[in-house]
Amino acid sequence: MARLSSLISTSATPAITDLPTHDHPEDTMSLDVPEQLLTPENSRSETSSNNENALSEEKPAPRRRSTRVARASLQAAETLEATPVEDDDAAASTSQAYVDSLVQAKRTRSSLRHSIAVMESSLFNGTALPDDDTIMTDGHPMAPDTPVSKSSQEPQAGDMATSLQQRTLRKRVEKALAEDAQTPKAKATPKSDSRNSVRRSTRLSLVDRASDLLDRANSVLGKRSRDSNGKGKEVGRRASLRPRNVAPVKDDAPAPAPEPAAKKRRVSESDLSKLREEETKTHSEEPTAPAPPPRYKPKRWLSHGLYTGQEPSDSPPKQRRSKTSAKASNVPAQRRLLPMPMFTGARIVNIGRDYVVPFDIFSPLPQGQPKPDEWRKTNKNVFVGDAASEWKANKKLELSTCMCEEETGCDENCQNRYMFYECDSGNCRLGPECGNRNFNELKHRTKAGGKYNIGVEVIKTADRGYGVRSNRTFEPNQIIVEYTGEIITQFECERRMRSVYKNNECYYLMYFDQNMIIDATRGSIARFVNHSCEPNCRMEKWTVAGKPRMALFAGDRGIMTGEELSYDYNFDPYSNKNVQQCRCGSDNCRGILGPRPKDKDQRAKLEEKSQGAEKKTKKVIGKKRKMADAQGTTSQKGKKRKLLTPKSIKAGVKKVVAKATARGKGAATKKTTKAVAATGRGKAAKNVKLPKVKAASRVKAAVRNGPRSKAKPAKATAASSGNGSSPLKRPSPETKKKILAHAKGTGRSSPKKSPAKAKKTEAKSPRKPAGRKAPTKSPVKARMPISKAKKSSTVSGLKAKRSLKGSVKKAAKSVVRTVRGENN
Numbered sequence: 154m155a156r157l158s159s160l161i162s163t164s165a166t167p168a169i170t171d172l173p174t175h176d177h178p179e180d181t182m183s184l185d186v187p188e189q190l191l192t193p194e195n196s197r198s199e200t201s202s203n204n205e206n207a208l209s210e211e212k213p214a215p216r217r218r219s220t221r222v223a224r225a226s227l228q229a230a231e232t233l234e235a236t237p238v239e240d241d242d243a244a245a246s247t248s249q250a251y252v253d254s255l256v257q258a259k260r261t262r263s264s265l266r267h268s269i270a271v272m273e274s275s276l277f278n279g280t281a282l283p284d285d286d287t288i289m290t291d292g293h294p295m296a297p298d299t300p301v302s303k304s305s306q307e308p309q310a311g312d313m314a315t316s317l318q319q320r321t322l323r324k325r326v327e328k329a330l331a332e333d334a335q336t337p338k339a340k341a342t343p344k345s346d347s348r349n350s351v352r353r354s355t356r357l358s359l360v361d362r363a364s365d366l367l368d369r370a371n372s373v374l375g376k377r378s379r380d381s382n383g384k385g386k387e388v389g390r391r392a393s394l395r396p397r398n399v400a401p402v403k404d405d406a407p408a409p410a411p412e413p414a415a416k417k418r419r420v421s422e423s424d425l426s427k428l429r430e431e432e433t434k435t436h437s438e439e440p441t442a443p444a445p446p447p448r449y450k451p452k453r454w455l456s457h458g459l460y461t462g463q464e465p466s467d468s469p470p471k472q473r474r475s476k477t478s479a480k481a482s483n484v485p486a487q488r489r490l491l492p493m494p495m496f497t498g499a500r501i502v503n504i505g506r507d508y509v510v511p512f513d514i515f516s517p518l519p520q521g522q523p524k525p526d527e528w529r530k531t532n533k534n535v536f537v538g539d540a541a542s543e544w545k546a547n548k549k550l551e552l553s554t555c556m557c558e559e560e561t562g563c564d565e566n567c568q569n570r571y572m573f574y575e576c577d578s579g580n581c582r583l584g585p586e587c588g589n590r591n592f593n594e595l596k597h598r599t600k601a602g603g604k605y606n607i608g609v610e611v612i613k614t615a616d617r618g619y620g621v622r623s624n625r626t627f628e629p630n631q632i633i634v635e636y637t638g639e640i641i642t643q644f645e646c647e648r649r650m651r652s653v654y655k656n657n658e659c660y661y662l663m664y665f666d667q668n669m670i671i672d673a674t675r676g677s678i679a680r681f682v683n684h685s686c687e688p689n690c691r692m693e694k695w696t697v698a699g700k701p702r703m704a705l706f707a708g709d710r711g712i713m714t715g716e717e718l719s720y721d722y723n724f725d726p727y728s729n730k731n732v733q734q735c736r737c738g739s740d741n742c743r744g745i746l747g748p749r750p751k752d753k754d755q756r757a758k759l760e761e762k763s764q765g766a767e768k769k770t771k772k773v774i775g776k777k778r779k780m781a782d783a784q785g786t787t788s789q790k791g792k793k794r795k796l797l798t799p800k801s802i803k804a805g806v807k808k809v810v811a812k813a814t815a816r817g818k819g820a821a822t823k824k825t826t827k828a829v830a831a832t833g834r835g836k837a838a839k840n841v842k843l844p845k846v847k848a849a850s851r852v853k854a855a856v857r858n859g860p861r862s863k864a865k866p867a868k869a870t871a872a873s874s875g876n877g878s879s880p881l882k883r884p885s886p887e888t889k890k891k892i893l894a895h896a897k898g899t900g901r902s903s904p905k906k907s908p909a910k911a912k913k914t915e916a917k918s919p920r921k922p923a924g925r926k927a928p929t930k931s932p933v934k935a936r937m938p939i940s941k942a943k944k945s946s947t948v949s950g951l952k953a954k955r956s957l958k959g960s961v962k963k964a965a966k967s968v969v970r971t972v973r974g975e976n977n
C-alpha cells in the first residue's frame with residue numbers, strides 16, 4: 154500500500170489534482186482510484202519502476218497482495234478510461250466520472266473484500282490460491298480479468314510487515330466502502346474477452362500446477378492419483394513408484410485393468426453390535442423349538458458309591474481286549490466301570506512285581522565330591538616329546554588273528570583273549586557275536602555319556618585322599634575305565650620328577666610299554682583308584698589294534714553300585730625304607746602297600762616302621778597344620794604335601810627308574826607292567842612305590858594256584874552269560890591247562906617241520922605282545938619282545954635273545970595247535 158501512496162504522489166494526473174483529498178493519511182486507498190489511470194502495460198512498467206524506487210524507502214508488499222491491489226486499481230482505471238474527459242468543462246464531467254467510478258467500485262466491494270480475504274489466507278498459509286471460479290461466479294467484471302504484472306509475481310521482501318499492511322489495507326478499503334455507501338450503484342462494466350482469456354489461462358495454469366502437485370504428493374504417499382485409472386497417467390508414472398510386479402500397459406494392446414480386490418473391512422464393535430441385534434431380531438422372529446434333553450447316561454456311582462459293581466480280583470485287567478472278543482466271551486460282564494486304582498494297588502501289593510526305577514530318577518548314592526583342581530583330564534593316551542618317535546622305532550606291529558568259530562564266539566577259549574589282544578574287524582571275522590571287544594564297548598559307553606554309562610565318579614575317602622566309586626553295577630571282568638595319560642620316556646619322567654612334581658605328594662605314574670611311562674597327572678579318572686589288599690578290580694594291559702592300552706576291569710565278583718573301586722598296586726619294595734601303611738581295611742590286609750614280606754621278623758619290623766612313620770607324620774602334620782592355620786594360607790591337603798622331601802623323592806624315583814630300565818633291558822624274567830604311584834606320607838614314605846599290575850602273570854597264578862583260580866572264572870562265566878552284555882571272559886581252566894602244558898613243553902610234542910613250514914606256521918600264529926612278561930620260571934617268560942632283546946649288547950643278552958626267540962616260537966606254535974585242537 155505504501156507503494157501505491159508513492160505512486161499517487163509521483164504520477165498523479167491533472168484530473169486527479171482537483172479531486173478532494175482525504176484528511177487522513179490512511180485514506181490513500183480512496184485516492185488510488187484516480188491515480189490508477191494506467192493501461193495494463195503501463196501499470197506493469199510503472200509498478201516495476203516504482204517498486205525499484207520503493208524498495209529503497211520501505212519494504213515491498215508480498216506478491217499476491219500487490220497483485221490484488223493492482224487488480225482493484227486497474228478496475229477503477231478501466232471505468233475512468235471509458236469516461237470522456239475534456240479540457241474545458243472537465244470539472245463537471247470528471248466529477249461525474251469519479252462518482253461513477255466510485256459506484257463501480259462500490260459494486261465490486263464484496264468481490265474486493267473476498268479477494269483480500271483470500272489473499273490474506275493464502276499469504277498466511279503459504280498455500281496456492283483457490284480456484285478462482287468461485288470468485289468469478291458473481292460476474293464481477295474485474296477480478297477474473299485483472300492481469301498480473303510480472304513484478305508483482307516476483308517474490309517480495311518484507312514479509313514481516315505483511316500483517317500490518319494487510320490490516321491497513323483492509324481498513325482503508327472498508328472506510329472507502331462505507332463512505333461510498335450512499336452513492337448509487339453503477340452498472341458493472343462487462344469484462345473484455347481478451348483479458349478474460351489471459352487471466353483465465355494464468356489461473357488455469359496455477360490450478361493445473363496445484364493439482365499436479367497434489368497428484369504427486371498422493372502418489373508419494375501411496376494413494377491413488379486422480380488420474381491413475383487413466384492409461385496415460387499410469388504409464389507416465391515414475392518407474393520407481395510403479396508396482397514392481399505389474400508390467401506397464403502398452404498403448405497398442407490395452408488390457409482391461411483387473412478390478413482391485415475388495416478390501417477387507419474391519420468390523421468395529423458398533424458393527425458387531427448391529428449384527429448381533431439383527432441376528433437376535435431374526436431369531437426372535439423364528440419360532441423357538443424346545444431344547445432337547447441331555448443325553449447323559451445316569452451315573453450309578455453317584456447314588457450307589459464309587460466302587461459299585463467291582464469285585465477285587467488278582468487277575469490283571471485286560472486292557473487290550475477287543476470289542477468282538479468281549480462280545481464272543483460268554484462270561485457275563487461284571488464290571489461296568491473301569492477298575493479303580495485302589496484294587497490295582499492292592500493286587501500289586503499282594504502279588505508284587507518287579508520293576509526298574511530309571512537311574513536318573515533314583516540314584517542311591519549321595520553326591521560325589523568335586524575333583525581336585527590340579528587334575529587335568531584326558532581320555533586318550535598322548536605321546537609327549539620323544540616318546541612317540543622312540544615307541545615307533547622300537548615297536549613291531551603286533552597282530553593276532555582270532556580263530557574262533559561263529560558257533561562258539563570269542564568266549565573264554567578265545568586265543569586273542571588269552572593273549573590280551575582285543576578282537577576287531579581286522580583280526581577277527583566274527584561281528585557282533587564276538588565277545589572280546591572290551592575297549593570298543595567302553596568307547597561306545599563313553600560316547601553315550603551320562604552318569605550310568607561312565608559308571609564311575611570321584612569320592613573323597615576318610616584317610617586315603619581321593620578315591621573312585623562305581624555308580625552302577627559291573628559284570629565280573631567287565632571293563633570299567635581306561636587308564637590314560639601322557640606317555641613319556643624315562644628321561645622325561647626323571648625331568649618331571651626333578652622339576653615339575655618335586656613338591657607333589659602323589660605321583661600318577663605307571664609303567665606302560667617299552668620302558669615308557671604313563672603319567673596320569675593329566676589323565677583319566679582311573680588315576681584316583683586306590684590300592685586294596687583284597688581288590689574288587691584289576692588293572693590290565695591289552696593290545697588294541699596293535700597298540701598297548703591299560704584299563705581297569707571288574708574283578709571276578711563283579712561290582713555293586715556304590716562300591717569303592719580298588720586294585721592291588723602290588724608295590725615292589727625295592728627298599729625296606731619304602732614302606733607305606735595300607736589303610737584298605739580288608740581282612741587280609743598286608744598292612745603295607747606292597748607284598749607281604751616272607752620273613753616274619755622282617756614283616757614285624759616293617760609294620761613297626763610304617764606305624765612309627767605314621768605317628769611321626771601325624772605329629773608333623775599337626776605342627777604344620779597349626780602353622781598353616783596361623784598363616785591361613787594352605788588347605789589341609791596342601792599341608793600334608795608340604796611334608797614331602799623332594800630330594801628323597803627324586804632319589805627314590807631315580808632308583809626306581811634305573812632299576813626298571815635295567816629290568817626292561819636285560820631281564821625277561823621280571824614282570825613288565827608296573828605302575829608307579831609315588832606318594833610321600835611323612836619321611837617314611839620318601840621313595841616311590843611301584844605297584845605291579847598283574848597282567849600276563851595271572852597265567853602263572855592260574856598254574857600255581859590251580860584250584861583257587863579255577864573256580865572264579867567259571868563262576869564269572871556263569872554269572873556273565875546270564876544277561877546280554879559282553880563281560881570279559883577268561884579262558885576256562887581246561888583251556889588254560891592245555892595251553893600252559895604245551896607252553897611248558899609237557900604236552901605232546903609237535904612233529905618237526907621244515908624251516909619253510911615252520912615259518913608258515915609262525916606267520917599264521919599270533920605275535921606275542923611286546924612287553925608282556927611271562928612268569929619267571931615258566932617258558933612263557935620267554936615272550937620278551939624281540940625289540941628289547943635286540944637292544945641288549947652283552948653276550949649273555951645275545952644268548953638270552955636266541956633262547957627267547959626259540960621259546961617264543963615254540964610257545965606260539967603250541968598255542969596255535971592247542972587252539973586248533975591238534976594237541977588233544
Ligand SMILES: C[S@@+](CC[C@H](N)C(=O)[O-])C[C@H]1O[C@@H](n2cnc3c(N)ncnc32)[C@H](O)[C@@H]1O
Nearest residue numbers: 617618619681682683684735736737830831832
Ligand atoms: C595313585 S594315588 C591314588 C589316589 C590318591 N588317593 C589321591 O588322592 O590322589 C596312590 C596314593 O594313594 C594313597 N593310597 C592308595 N591306597 C591306599 C591305601 N590302601 N592305604 C593307604 N594309602 C593309600 C597312597 O598315598 C598312594 O600313594
